[in-house]
Amino acid sequence: MTKQGLGSNSVDQHVVLRVLRFLLKSAALPETSTDQQRWLLVSEQGGTIACDKLVLEALKCSAFIKMQSGKVVLSVVGREFLQELKRAANSVYKDVAVNSAGIAVNHAESPLALLYRKNKQTGQRFLSDEEFQAGERLRADFTRGNMLPRITANWEAGVTKRSRGEQGAQAELSDHALDCRDRVEKALKAVGPELSGVLLDICCFLKGLELVERERSWPARSAKMMLKTGLSILHRHYTAGRKTDKSEAPVYHWGTPDFRPSL
Structure with a gap:
């Protein structure tokens, strides 16, 4: 042998x-x-x-x-x-890492990670840390929300009996998955229809830049700039969600006008 x-x-x-x-x-x-x-x-x-x-x-x-x-x-x-x-095993798994959202990401297949790496000639990154993390967060919510299309046959759907009026797959999703879907929807709405498609193609569906440009009939190297612009807006959306100043929030209370004790 x-x-x-x-x-x-x-x-x-x-x-x-x-x-x-x-x-x-x-x-x-x-x-x-x-x-x-x-x-x-x-x-x-x-x-x-x-x-x-x-x-x-x-x-x-x-x-x-x-x-x-x-x-x-x-x-x-x-x-x-x-x-x-x-x-051979190390070469397969060396690019697999867990991102800040707890999702295992293969950086060898992620176009976003390839763009994030430093340019060997200039020593600078095309994407900032904030833009890269925003794209990773969108991908994490997209993955956890089970929004990837099914690529195999769903045999369970053909044999499972549901009574009339019973909800379908939406009811089977966990609350966590629904929350992830809601965050993805809000993020894409904040970015706008002009750039949301590019973020989905590159960050979530892992399409290469050249493929996106061919599918959309864009000029060469234009998807790169559109992606960076979309990630910048996406980062501002995530940052605005965290910045909640409690001091400016109105204070509500119950009581009659003379509820305070007089001194």
């Missing part, structure tokens, strides 16, 4: 990785078990695991493991293979 042969049907890939990672800790002594088709690998550091003879034979033929002083040892080829898997 070679590195390319790990996905073969004869040997389970997950079992292979389990054995390799077990041997990565230390060498293991093979012992027979009650099952003639299985071996026990006994390690001083990792404990004991059961393994099919077929898996061990395949690993040995592919030079992932070898016998040394009566013990099963992970070979150099096996160690390099595990390191290769680790590097």
Whole structure:
């Protein structure tokens, strides 16, 4: 079995990785078990695991493991293979982070995050911190509000029976999701119809700038400026919602004109 042969049907890939990672800790002594088709690998550091003879034979033929002083040892080829898997996993998840709203965001696929990164030539950012966070907040509310279109068939809708007059999917949404939808609606209304579509396409649907320009028949590099303008207005909308001066709020009370005691 070679590195390319790990996905073969004869040997389970997950079992292979389990054995390799077990041997990565230390060498293991093979012992027979009650099952003639299985071996026990006994390690001083990792404990004991059961393994099919077929898996061990395949690993040995592919030079992932070898016998040394009566013990099963992970070979150099096996160690390099595990390191290769680790590097591949890191390359997939290195751009995944949790934003300030608690939503996992893959910055490798986010056009907004690409614009937010510093320009290597000038060392400056096209988007400010406030504009980037405003776009992330809109995306978080959009995601939590379950506003992304369904891309798979909804089999439940065909078999679920509802009585006449019963509400549909809107009733199934949680209060939190409804609040998120309400915030998205207010934010887009504050931005206006001229720029709200650009924010939805780039921040929420993750469309690239060039794609937005082609769909809207805009000139090259115009979506970039429209996005920045929309994010600036969106940031002012979110900031205005937080600035509530309680000292200017009117004070209401109940009582007759002579309710205060006289001194």
